[in-house]
Amino acid sequence: MKKMLSLAILCMALALPLMALADEEEVPSAKEISEAEGVPPVMPHAAPPLKNGSEEAACLACHEEGKNGAPQSPHAERRACTQCHVQGEIKEKHKKKGKR
C-alpha cells in the first residue's frame, strides 16, 4: 500500500505530462497496462459520517490532500467517490474511525 501511495503522489506530479501522451511514440505493453488498469481500491474503513450533508466533502476531507495518512486522490475533481470505491473489509486499525 505504501508503494501505491508514493506512486499516487508521483501520478499527481505527472498529471500534466500524461495529457501529452497521445503524441508519444512509445506504447506500453498490454500486460503492463492490464496490471496498471486494475480495479479501484475498496474502502478499508467504514464510510465516514457526512460532512455538510455531502459524501464528497466527507471523503475529500482527507483524500483531497492526503491528510491523516489517507492516500491522496489523483482525481479529486471526480466527486462521486462511491461509484467506484465500494466498501471493503474493514481493517482492524480503522475500526475505531467512522461509524456505520
Next chain:
Amino acid sequence: MALSRRDFLKASAAAAALAAATGGRLGATDVHAAEGGIRWGKAPCRFCGTGCGVLVGVKDGRIVATKGDPAAPVNKGLNCIKGYFLSKVLYGKDRLTKPLIRKGNKMVEASWDEAMDLIASKFRESIAKHGPDSVAMFGSGQWTVFEGYAAAKLFKAGIGTNNIEPNARFCMASAVTGFMTTFNSDEPMGCYDDLDLGDTYFLWGANMAECHPVLFSRLIDNRLKNPKVKIIDFGTRFTRTSQMADKYIRFNPQTDLALLNAIAHIIVRDRLYDENFIRKHVVFKKGKTNIGYGLEDKFKFADDPKPMTFDEYREFLKPYTPEYVSKLSGVPAKTIEEVARLYADKSRKVNSLWTMGFNQHVRGTWVNNLVYNVHLLTGKICKPGENPMSLTGQPSACGTAREVGTFTHRLPADMVVMNEEHRKKAAEIWGVPAEKIPAKPTYHATEMFRALDRGDIKVLWVQVTNPFQSAPNLSRYRKGARKGGDRFIIVSDIYPTRSTELADVVLPSASWVEKEGFFGNAERRGQQWFKMVEPPGEARNDLWQTMELARRLGHGNLFPYKYVEKEMFEEYRKFTLGQGKDLAPYEAYTKARGLRWPVVNGKETLWRYTEGYDPYVKAGEGVKFYKNKPNDYKAVIWARPYEPAAEAPDRQYPFWLCTGRVLEQWHTGTMTGRVPELKRAYGGAVCEIHPEDAKRLKVKHGDKVRVTSRRGSIVLTADLRGRGKAEKGNVFVAFFDENKMINELCIDAYCPISGEPDYKKCAVKLEKA
C-alpha cells in the same frame, strides 16, 4: 514535454489503482493491438442502459482485464464499480456448461441434441394440440439485437404467434407508450450531450448516483465547471443522488402526477409558456379516466383519445393549484411555485431525467406524458442541452426490445402487428406471406405469466432473464410454473438462478464477449462487438439456440445466413431506412464507438426533430415532429389527471413498500453476485426504515424485521443508517437478493396502457422478528 516509458507506467499504475481512467494510446486508436500476449477489443458494458464503452483484454482465451474505453464518448474512460469487475462476471465457479434435463426432482446432464430434440418435440406437440398461442418466449433487454431479432422472427413469422415479450415490459414499457402517445415515435429526442450542455436538471424517481453512476458523474462534472448548474431531485426516498443534489424534494408516492399538473398549472396561469412553440408544434388531447389497475386476469383496456383546445386544457389544470397539490403531495406550495418558475425560466436550459419511479407506475404512461407536457409548454425540447430524457436500465432495452420490437404488439422500427401495412412490410422483408403474422397481440409480460399459471400457455422459453425472481406477485407465478400438466419450461442462462430451478430444461448460454453482439443504449447509440473468448464447456449462444429450434421446427429457411450476425443485421436494417430510425451498415459499427440513429449518409443524429441536426427536418422548419403524421406532425399535450395507487397503506398495512437497485448489484444479482468484492460491498437485501418508525416498532439498526404484504412475507435486517434513507411511513428493499425475494410482496397491478407493473408502491406491515 518528455515522459519516459517507465514514468508513464508507474503513473498509470498509481492512477489506475486509484480509479483514474487515464487513457493511453492503446484503445484510442488500435483496439485490436496485441502485445504481451494480451489482445484488446472494444465492447459496450454488459450491465445498465448507459452503454459505457470498455476495452476487454484477453489472454490465453480468458478475459484478464477490462478498463473504461477512453475513446468511448459515453464514459470517456470512466467506469462504475460494476464495470471494473466485468472481467469477473463470466468466471463464477458455478457457470452452467452443459444442457440439463429434469428427471423428477433432479436435473440431469444431457447433450445438446437430446435437449433440443426434447424442446422441439414439446413445441410441436403443444402447437398441434393447443395451437401456436400455447407456446411463448420471454426474452430480455439484455438480448443482443441478433438474439431478439431471431426470436421475434421465429415466433411472429415462423410459428405464427405474438407470444413474445421481453423483461423490458417490467422496466420501460411506460416510457415507450409515453413516447408513442406524445410523439408517435419511440425513444428520446435528446442525448447524453445534454448532460454536459444544460444547467438545470430535474430528476424524477431516478437514483442516478447508484443506478446510472457514469451519467451522474457527467452531471456532477458539469456542475463543477458551471456554477449555474442546479440538480433537483424529486423522490420518495433520500438517496445518494439526493445527497449530491442541490435540492431534494420529498413527495408522497403516486403524487408525481399531481405535481406535474401543478407545475403546468402555474406555467399556464402565469403565462410562462412559449406561445409560439405551442401554436406551431403542439395539439391537446384527453383520454379515458378511472382506467383501472389490471389486477384481474385478462384485463383489457383501450384508450379513447379526444382532441381538446388550449382553453379546455387550461380548465383541466384549474384544480391543480399549488395549495391543493401541496396537501396531496406533501411538497410546500412555495416549492411547487419555485420549481414551476425554474422549469419556465427562459435563461435556463432545463432537462428532466427519470427511470423506474415513473415507468414502474400504475399510471406510468400518464406520468411520462405529463413530463413531456411541461417541456412542450415551455418549448424546452429538441434543443442542445434542453430535453426530457428517459433513462433505461438494461444494455439493449432500447436497441433490442424496443427497436427490434420483441413485444407482443410490436414489429421492428416502431411498427405494430395491428396495422396491416406494417405486417405486409415485415412479411415482405422476412420473406413470408403477410397472413403468417397474426394481427392480434396476445399477452404482455404479466399476463403471460398469468396465462402460464392458468394453463393457457404450455411451453415457455426464457432467455437472458430471471422472471421467477423479478416478476411481481411472485409466489403466484412461481407456483404456476410448476403446476404440471402440459407445462414445459426452458431457461437459457449462464448461472443457476431462481428461474433455472423451476425449469424442465436448462440451456447453458454464452454471454457478452463470448459471442458477437450488438446493443443499443438509452441515447439511441448502437454499439457492436466481436466475439473475444470461447464460452466455457458446451455453453452456446442464445442466437444459435433459437435458430436451432427454428431448424428443428422446419423454419430454418427464416435464417439463411452464412455470416449470421452481419447478414441478419443488414436484413434488420431494411426496416429502419427512411423511417427516421436509420441504422448504418454493419461495417460502420465494427469501427465506431457506437452511432446514434438516425444515421444518414454516415452521419449520426444528436438531436431528433431539430433542424441542423436531424436530416429529416428541412431548412426553415426549425422543429418538426415528423413521425407524428396522425397529429399533423405535432406533439401531443395530454390532459392526464391524478389517480391514486392500486394499493395504498391502511390500518392493517400501514407502510409503503418501494423496491429498486443498489450500485453494486445489478438486476437479480446473478452476475454481480458472483463477484466477491461486490458481494462483500453489498451482500444481501436489507429493509430501510425511518428511525422514528423503527423506534415505534422497537426495532434497532441491525434487528430482524418481518415485512408482510397481502401477497407474501419475508424477514430482513432493519437498516436505519444505510446509504438510502426511508421517509416516514415508507420502507425500501432492493430486489437483487435471490435469498430474500422482495417481489413476492409486490402487487401485480400495472399501467393499463403500457402493461408495466408498479414495483414502487404497495402496502406492507412491519413487525419485529
